[in-house]
Amino acid sequence: MATQLWRTDALMRTLTVRRIRTRLGREELLRVRRGVYTAHPSDDDDELRALLLRLPSAAMLARQSAARRHGFGVLRDDLVHIQLPADVPKPRLPGLVVHHTVVPVRPVLVGGLPCVPAARCAVDLARAVRRIDALPVLDAALRSGAVTQEDLLAELTTHRALRGIRQARELVSLADGRAECRQESQIRLILIDGRLPSPEPQMWVYDRQGIPLYRLDLGYRERRVGIEYDGLSHLDRNRLRYDRERLNWLDANGWRMRYFTDRDLYRRPQYITATIRAALS
Known part of the structure; x- marks a missing residue:
């Protein structure tokens, strides 16, 4: 249930300025932001609602x-x-x-x-x-x-x-709802802008029995080229063990994996394009 909020002009229909100040002193009223009050502690949504109360009705x-x-x-x-x-x-x-x-x-x-x-x-x-x-x-x-x-x-x-x-x-x-993070989308766009085919987001790799085994951030299935963005989560020890096991399996099954970091993405995008172009060729 949303916290009730009052503007100063609404309070002054039933309370004097002195009574408002008294209630504020006793914490019976709390100021959410200038000109907007409540009787209960507020959260972020209340802050936004208080702001909207101070704005034109069309906001x-x-x-x-x-x-x-x-x-x-x-x-x-x-x-x-x-x-x-x-x-x-x-x-x-x-x-x-x-x-x-x-x-x-x-x-x-x-x-x-x-x-x-x-x-x-x-x-x-x-x-x-x-x-x-x-x-x-x-x-x-x-x-x-x-x-x-x-x-x-x-x-x-x-x-x-x-x-x-x-x-x-x-x-x-170009939008694709399969992408799971901002960096995956950005790498995909860098490759498209580099005149390379658009890679498939969140691409499953299957074993010989057709069972989905590993999922890649981005990939080119026919060329067996996979792309991964290494963020902070990859520094976790358990995640590192899993990544090494996965990398060994992919390598043994003919996949060429390429890994990129925030430095590549934000400082040298041309390196990403050149690396994947070489892998595809």
Whole structure:
């Protein structure tokens, strides 16, 4: 059940300023943020609800903030992003990012908070953020089940002539909900941009009896080339033992594995492309 919140003007219909101050001193009232109060301890959702109480009624969570609510918040951002119609003045509050829009949209409630619909949120981000970050958003949106490919394609038609629509349209055609992390999506895009075939995300490798044995981050089945991103989880001792056992089996069965780290991904993407091109040839 959502915590009840009151704006100052609502409290002053029944309480004097002195009584409000007295209750605050006794902690019978708690200030969630300036101008918004509650009688109970608040959580992060209450903080957002308190913020929305201070904003125009048309405000709704958007971009990174809405993506987190919809289940595909792969882009880190501590700011609160909201969307408003183009004719509504922009509020100026700390930690708030306002996006004006000329494309009308009805909010959906997610956990009691008004949000831009999932498909609109995904396409807005695909238009606005860097290309290397946009594909992970679309992949995660599909993986979360919040949208389908058809939803994204339909949403593209409402964004015609808007900035970044060409990037969004191209990346929607590449989006794949099988990708399980941001880095997998980014490596896949680097290879596609390097004019290599798109690798298969989360590809199962089968033994001679057709039983699925190991799953690779990315792979080219016909060429028996596998790709793995080594993040922090691979430093775990038990995980290392499992990885070595898996690598030995794959090597013995004709697979050529290639491993990449954050240094390769973010500092030398051309190395990834060259390494996989050589493995495929």
